[in-house]
Structure formats: structure tokens, C-alpha cells
Amino acid sequence: MHSKKLAYRPDIDGLRALAVLAVTLFHFNKQWLPGGFVGVDAFFVISGFLITGIIYGNGPSFSFADFYGRRVRRILPAAIFVTAITLITGSLLMMPADVKDLSGSSIAAALSAANIYFWLFLDTSYFAPSSETVPLLHMWSLGVEEQFYLVWPALMIIAMKLGGKRLLAASAVIIAIASFAVSEYYVTREPSFAYYMLPSRAGELLIGALLFLWQDSRRVSTAVANVASFVGLALIAVSLVMLDEKGGFPGIRSIIPSVGAALLILGGSNQAGLLPKILANPIARKIGFRSFSLYLWHWPVLAFYRYAYGEPTLAGGITCALLMWGLTELTYRLIETPFRSHSPRWLITKATPIFATSLAVIAVSYVLVQNKGLWSTASGKVYLAQLNQHDFNTKAASKFPFNCQMFKNDPELWTQDRCLIGDKSTPAETLLWGDSNAAHYVGYLKVVAENSHFALRNISHSSCPPVRELKGLVPSAQQQSCQEFNNKAFAESKNYRTVIIGAAWDNYAKANGQAQFEKTIAELASNGNQVLIALNVPVFEELDRMCSAKAIRFPGMDCVSKAIFASTSDSKTNAFLVELADRYPNVSTFGVRDQVCKSGVCSAYKDGALLYYDRGHLSMIGSELIGREVIKTGTLPQPIAALASKAQQLGRNSTQ
Template sequence: MHGKAEQIGAHTTRPHRRDIDGLRALAILPVLLFHAHVPGFAGGYVGVDIFFVISGYLITGIIARDIDEGRFSLLRFYERRFRRIMPALALMILAVLGLSAWLYLPGDLEGVPKSALAATLFVSNLWFFTDTGYFAGGADVKPLLQTWSLAVEEQYYIGFPVLLMLLARFGTRVRAGVVAAIAVASLTLCILMQRDTTGFAFYLLPTRAWELLAGALLALGIIPAIRARWLREAVAWAGLLAIGSAVFLYDRNTLFPGVAALAPVLGAMALLHGAPGTIVGRILALPPLVGVGLISYSLYLWHWPLIVFTEYATDLPLSGGTQIAVLVASLAIAWLSWRFVEQPFRDSARMPPRTIFRFTGAAMALLCALSLALLAMGPWSSRFSPTVLAQIAGRNDISPDRKRCHDSYMRGAKPCILGAPVRPDAMLWGDSHGVELAHVLAQDARAQGQSLIERTTSSCPPVLGYEAKDARCATANRTAFEAIRADTGLRRIYLAAFWANGVFDDPAFVAKLDRTIAAIRTEGREVVLIGAVPPQPFDVPRHLAHLARAGRLNRAQGIARAQVEARIVRLRALFARWQAQSVTLIDPVARLCDARVCAIERDGQPLYFDSHHLSVAGARAVIDPPR
């Protein structure tokens, strides 16, 4: 991703292409602006794909040329990789470990040394692939998340040079053909898995290799040189347009990678192949872009932990002056890293090969030792007062049945029956917002000698006809409704979901919810709609712990009620009609908010275990009638 290919080997160099430095800037700036939440760059994540193509192109050029000239050395190749990658990476990981140990709360700290260990060993993509789920912590507490792409590259470069060496005896056509076949297989797998929700397609090499191989095929000469000036201009502008369309038109909801990844990859290929000698090539070679391109590796490394730590400390996404300050700091630290870390280590006169290998071994050993030591310390709770620890413990105030009962349909398990050991007369049907509510309702049911069924499926509101990115929601909901219809003993159906997520107030969605309620009532069942839970702009237990740490816990308050009401305007408009039809309404907004703001704690207990899921204490506050 970040290989510098101007130095070909011990004997030859090739002309420095300033337009490639500019293309690096075209890759890193969208990533930076996307991560910093700058409006208009919702597809900025495609910059990583551009980096993959550049890396495949430049480094394959080095390997193939050295092999063809009979002077390729794996030892020399890995020396160049270590020289390029390790110094800045090691310093960044060391800084992240230190800052995390000082800043992070229990429950957040434990993941950092694990990811540091994985990043040091270049397997962080595998770690982040497995580190998923409700309680693994989101990207906002993973300051080394950006290292996944480095891991993909280094895993690729373990086998790729060996493959080229083995293919050397068969000639250039066979070599290009085999590489092309592998690229097609990888692309095919990527497209087949584009609806994958496990993270495999995003994080792992088999579905990402084609992007590196796309650049490799260019370097191997599979596409003839473009002689006509007008055609080079057209190709270069088309490449720029393809990248721009991805950066500005894609967003977090785009199925990616997959077919959508073709735009930035083909765009990068077009610029690598067609830009030299064109207007676009001269634009890319402008000094500001070249300057950013030169520091792009360090900028990629440092910008993400700066954003993560800033947002963690402030409990707010970047905006306004903080956003500008972090962007400027990212550029400044990246330049310092490039000037005083990257540059000296690239100088073979100052840092001979033996020194590089010794440094790499020592740095990896030190980082592994520090990571293991921090892991052994666990949450290191002694750093904080009991008041702080009491607040952060709120993230564990979850249903004891969450792991067993949530997503039961998707796991092929039977729905849970909660409460007394009797035939259930109620069902809670919903998404993940229903889990703790089901637990509290089951406690009440048990006290009355009754029970209920929990049917909750992640990100699937209980709305017939609702379609997510895949078919699982429609299938799960259809199965739930069929179960209601088949069991006449179910007299009461609770509906719960993340109604205030900013998407579900769409007229078409609300109309489907209206039809779902009507369908349940047609079956002769009582409907209890549990309304919108006010979402907070921060992780609630963490925010309360930060306030407690600063001695300001008495200032705790949540989102403004007006903001919540603005998210459920169309839903709210139907409440009166539903109530007139004997639909029971439990309104979390009315029970958690006063006229101005919404509460986030009550009697010293956090009402949420993250930013929008109610804790058990929060669910109890919603289900119990106001005193």
C-alpha cells in the first residue's frame, strides 16, 4: 500500500513519477476527510483500495524487474519492506499503547494491547475480523483499526514474490496469465460475498487480493501502452471521474467491497497507466499533492488514533474547531514522522541492512512484550475511583439471556421462553432494542406466574415487508408472524425497535408498521407498541465515567427532547389513531425525558449500556409506570 518503488534495487533506478505521489494524496485525503466526518466525503474509505492498486503496481514492478534481470533477493525485498513499514508503524503503536493506558476506561483498554499485538505481527485484519459483536467495542475505541490494510498487504507479500519467482521459468505470458487468473478468482469471490456481514469480504486477503493484483497486472504489461495523446487524456479523466464518483457518491450503506470496488480500482489503474504526459498527470504532480503523497504513509498511520482519542476524550464526534485542529495535527505529525522517522531509516548509508533487521526484531519484541504486559494487567481498574468504576459497570447491565436468546432465529435456535415455567401468553417481537425490555417484562411475568417468548433479531424491526441489505429480516419477520398466527395462546404482542434511528421515520416504513399492527390485530391479539428510545450522542456509561472522573457527574444529561421528537414525527402522528384502536403505547420518551432533555442515569445507574440500547435499569424505567 505504501511501497516506494523509485528505488529498484542495488544497481538501477527508474524515474520518479510525481503523479504517483499525487495519486497517493488522492487516496489518503478522502480517507482522512471521511474519518474526520467532513461532509461530502462519505465514500472516502475507497482511498484504501487506491493504495492497494498503487502498491501492487509499484512493488510488482520492482520484483518482476529484479527477477527478469536475475538479481532478485527475498532477503533484500523484505529488508526494503521493513525499512519502509516498520519504523513509523512501531512508533505509532508505542504511542497508542501509552495513550490508551492513560486514557482508556476498563472495558475499552483490554482490546488495545490485543490489537497492538496483532498489528505488530501483521495479522490485525484477522483480529478485527474476529473481534465483532455487541460487546467487542466499536471502531470508536479501536485506535489501531487502520492497520488492517497493512496486514492485508504484508500477508500478500509473503507469497506473491515467491509466486513470481516460480513463474519466471515459464515466460512473461504465462506469468501474466496466472496472475490474471488469480485476480479474477479473487474478484469473483469478492462479488459473491459482497453481501457478507461477517467482515470476511472487508478484512481478509482472499477478497482483497484482486485489488493489489490489478496494479500488479499493469506492472506486468498486460495492458499495452497508450500511444495516442487524446486517448491517454480520455483514460486519465475517466480514471479521475471514477475515483471521484466513488468518493462523493458512496456512503456507509454502499455494498462494499464487491462490484462497487471496481470504480476506485479501475480509476486508479487508469491514472497509473494513462496519466503521464496528460493534463491530469500534471495536476497530480502539483507540489501540494506531491507533498501530501510523500507523507501519506505516516498520515494514514497517525490520523486514525488522533481522531479516536480525541472523540473518546470529548465524548463527541469531530466537528467545528476540534475537527480542524485534528486535521492540522494529523498533517503536522505525519510530516514529523516522515521527516524524522521514515527518511532516516530509508537511507541505507545511515541504516545498513543489518541495522534494519536488528531494529525490526527489537521493535517487534518490545511491542509484543509491552502488549502482553498490558494484557496481563487486564482492565487495570486501580487507576480509577469506585465512582468512576460504578458508572462504567453500566455497560454490563444487560439481560443475562442476551447471548442465549438474541438472534435465535439467525442461529437456527428455538426462541427463548422467559418467565415462569408455563405456556407463554405473550411475545416480544423486535430488534436488539427489545432484549432488555423482554428481560424486564419476563421478570414481571414470572412474578405473576406467566411467561413470554422473546423473538429479537439484530437490526430487524418487527415490520412485515421490511427489507434490509440481505433477506434475513424479511424471513425472520415472516417466521415470527407465522408463529403468532399459529399459537392462539399468545394474547399480547409487544413490538420494540430502534424507531428513532433516523431512518425508520420514512413514510413507506411507517406505513408498513401500520399494516403490521393491523395484521396482528386481525388475528385477534393485543398489540403493545414500545415507542422510540431516545438515542444519545455518546456511549452513556463511558460518558458518565468521564464526568465522574472530572467530578462533574451531577451535570449528566442526555439528548434534547426536541431532537428525539424530530426523528419520530411520522411515527408520532399515528400514535393517537393506534391508541384509539386499543393499541397500548409505552412511550420511552415520555418516561425518560422532561420537557427539555432526556435522562441518561437514574439513582446512580446508567439507563443505557451503550449509546442507544437501554440497560436493564433503563428498561425497568420504561416498563414501570411513572411514580
């Protein structure tokens, strides 16, 4: 090694600005800059270049203590500050399960192991929409860099002592090639490992290291610098526009932006070049100085916004941009800059508060994990009670014992008393049968039956349409159970005066199931049953069941307006079923569209209460609320009103 201090490079701060803006724009909207995530790769190249230059340039006077002291002062203060604020904010606003996950990632971030944590515990990929609400996900890149800092300096010292610069360069080449090979191997086999882990990312850092070792003893002419800069800029531009997450990343594709960043750094070694001058302009340098704080803050701000409000609107995006820049400026001025400088007593004045804050983050996170994401306070207990009530109010119909919905055929349910609903003092002359779309009418029918004094038996099989022929409508693994259930249902239906059938008719219609619908209705009608077809409920494609739960604490959420859509006509499948029913004198239909859709607008909420469990299923409580509404307003469908014991008795007397 030789003793030659690395000179300040203003163009590198400009490159930092380009990298952080690319990442930030990508995270605002992926369509704006499909490959914006490669800004992280540019950061890796810059880090590899600078770290190698610092170690190599110090020569025999290199000190591990001084090196790691600088890294601690440079990275940890801002990183742990952002982690702490994000943890506190999340613990006050997010759902307990999400707070628990945030706490786990906070511990990992404090230990420089966020990338390992997300590789092991994040149940989705970095690019998946659900990952966009994980507030500390971006800390993975710091984990990669910090782990590189633990390994690379020692390898450099050993290689230089054993074989000088030549062995060091050869070692870096071999490790870089191996890293890109590992990355390419795992990018399709285990994408999370390829994306988050140092073995598959080290190549990008080592491209920067190799660049320093190559150009350290060379003088780059202005002409060569200009060519290198423009080729590098072209590679970065191609990466930003042409690369996207669909093709898998990193893999060997990460070589493109990495080499592009390296060529821009190479071009900047001659400050007379055109692009280095552009990159070194005051605005770019100002952003570059703050690039670390901006990187730290941009993701949590967007993650919290998306967690509560979804994709940013124009106003929301502007608000996020202003907030993240304000936090960036505050962190840069009050945290980054003061802690970065060296002072004789820095271990006491700077290292102590840094590590104390890190330990506090770990301790608080541990407590929150143990408490399942809740603070053990009076307000925390009130909040838990509110969440439990919300969970009960929006729970799926299948979670209630009087709803006899099975997931595998169970013949015993046909005789169990718990499957009877309504006025059990009267004989059950009505059978409700079908799949989960029949089951979510149980609450509605239970309320009506109790009010009108009749009883019915409900029984359903998930994902099992009430038809004879199941081919093409049910997965092969479920066909036997479904067929056995339906055979029993067809046989039992003859013992009931009225049969109500319900199903996810739209889904089965898309699989060309209409012919089977017709055969089912024809068979039931010929048995002399009164047949009622329970129509599909309106479907809310973007419904978020947890929105109203989040709104308990998160300010400004408007869940109701997000769960509406304009509609003036029913679905084609429901229209087909109505027409089918009209063919028979003893077949009719009913549904809840009139209660969900009013004045041309469908809403999943009624008086602020969510009626649905998911996009296409009523919750049990929502089903009951609709039942109470039709009773209160006198809008009970005539076929349902006819199930009342008095109505049935009147029908018998008229016949006699």
C-alpha cells in the first residue's frame, strides 16, 4: 500500500444525487422510472470505490479502529435515528401484527442485519405490492454495505501483505465473478437471497474497488474521461428505462448499471470533462450531501402513506415529498453533520449516545414483540378491545358455529342441531345449500327467520357449486369431497318444502357452468320444491377489510369512500339466473343488491359499518345488518317472506 489520501470528488456527490433521486422516483411510482431501483447499485459501486481508496490510500498507517470509527460516525447516527423514529411512529399508528413485524426489522436494522432479516422473514419479494408498506425494508442495503465493511478491509490487508496490489486485484476479480455467478444462480431459484444478501451483491461493490485499483496509478485524459462518462451515463439511462423487476434482479443484469456507475466515476477522475462538471453543479452536490438522509427517510414516509391511504394522489405525493425533504434536512443538519466529525472525546460524546440509542431501539422492539405489537398501557388495552370488536364485526361467516360451512365433506352436519337457525320451535322446512356464497346469507336468513318464526337448515361446502356435474368447475383434488356433498344435498333436498341454493355463480359461469345451473334448477323444480336462487352480491374488487381497523388510530383515513363504485345494473350472471328462474312457476330469486347499491352507487359500508368480509363475501354481522334493514323498511323479498310459518300455513289452507 501507499500513503495517498483520496481527494474529494464533487462529481461523486452529483452521482449520489442521481442515484437517490432515481430510487425515490421509482418508489413514488414505478411507471415513472421502471429501473429506478438500480440507484442502489450505483451506491454500492460508489461505496466500493471510496472504501477501497480510503484503505489503500492510508498505506501502512491504516488503522482498523480509525476506519470503523469513521464508519460508525458516518452511518449509524442517521440510520439509528430514522429507525427509532419509524419504530415509535409505527407503534402508535400501525396494527399490532404489523408493529410486531416492524419491531423485528428494527432489531435487525440496529444490528446491521436488516438484509438477513428480510431474506428470512419477509414473506413476499422486494418488488411485491405488499412490501411497499414495510417501513424499514430499505435498510437491507445498509446491511449489505455494513457487512461488506466487516470483510473487505481485512481481505485487502491480507492480500496486500501476501502478494501486493496484483494479488489484491486478482482476488477482487475472482470474488466479483463468483458473486455475479451466485446472483445469477439464485435470481430464479431463491430471488430473496439474490436480492438481499451480500454474496450476490458483493460484485457490485467490488466493481467500484477494482475501478480504484485500476485508475489509481493512471492519469485519464479529458477525451477518455468524456467517452467513459457518456458511455457510463448511457448505461445508467438504459438501466433506468429498460430494466424492471419482471425480468429478475440482480443477476448478471446488475452488471449494466454497476459498470455504468463505474465509468461515470472513472470519467470524473479528470475534472475537466463535461459530465463531471455537470455532476458537480451546486444543486446536485447539495442533494448528494443529503443523499444518505434522503434515502433513509423517503421509504418510511411513502410506506406509512401507502399503509393508510393507498397509492399517493397528487396532493398526497406533494405532501410526502415535502415531509421527506423536511426530515432529510433536519437529519442532515442535526444528526449527520454533527456526528460525522472526529473529536478527541468522540467515544464519549458521540459513540455513547449512538450505541445507547441502538440498545434502546432493541429493547423497545423486544418489548413490543413480546407484547404482540401493543404497548402495555391503558390506551393500549382500549385499542385492543376496539380491534377485537372490529374483528368480530367483520369476521367471515364460516367463523360462526351456527353456520355449517365445511371445507371437506362431513355427513354428520346434516343431523346436527347447530345447523338449524331461526325459530327452532317450528319444523325446518327450508334448506340453504351451496358454497361460501350461500353461507354468507346465513346471517340475513337467521334474522329474518327469527323475526318471521320459521326454521331452516343451512349447510355448505367451500368452493363447491350446487350442481350435479363438477368437471371444469372444481379442482380435481376437491372433486370427490364436493361430489359426495352434492349427492347428499340433492337427496336431502326432497325432504324440504323449500330449497335455497347459493354459489359464486359468476366464477362458475366464467368456467362455462351455465348448462349445469340449468340442469340443477330443472331437477329441483321437478321434485316439487319451492326453489330460491340466492344471487351474487356486488363485488368490491379493491376492498380492504383492515382499512376501518387501521382508521381507529391512523388520522384522516376515509375507508367508506374507497369502498364504493357506480353501478346501475346487475351482473350478467345474475340476469341469467333471473331469466332462468322465470321459466318455472316454483323458482324465484332474491339478493341484497337493493340494500348494497342505492341511487346508482354501491357501498360496502352501511352507516359507517363494513358489511363485507372480503371483496365478494358478506361478513356474518354485515349479513345480519342487511336482514334487519329489510325487516325494518318492509322490503323483505316476497319469496323470503313466503317462508314464514304463517304464510306457509295460509298456503296449505288455500290448497285445501
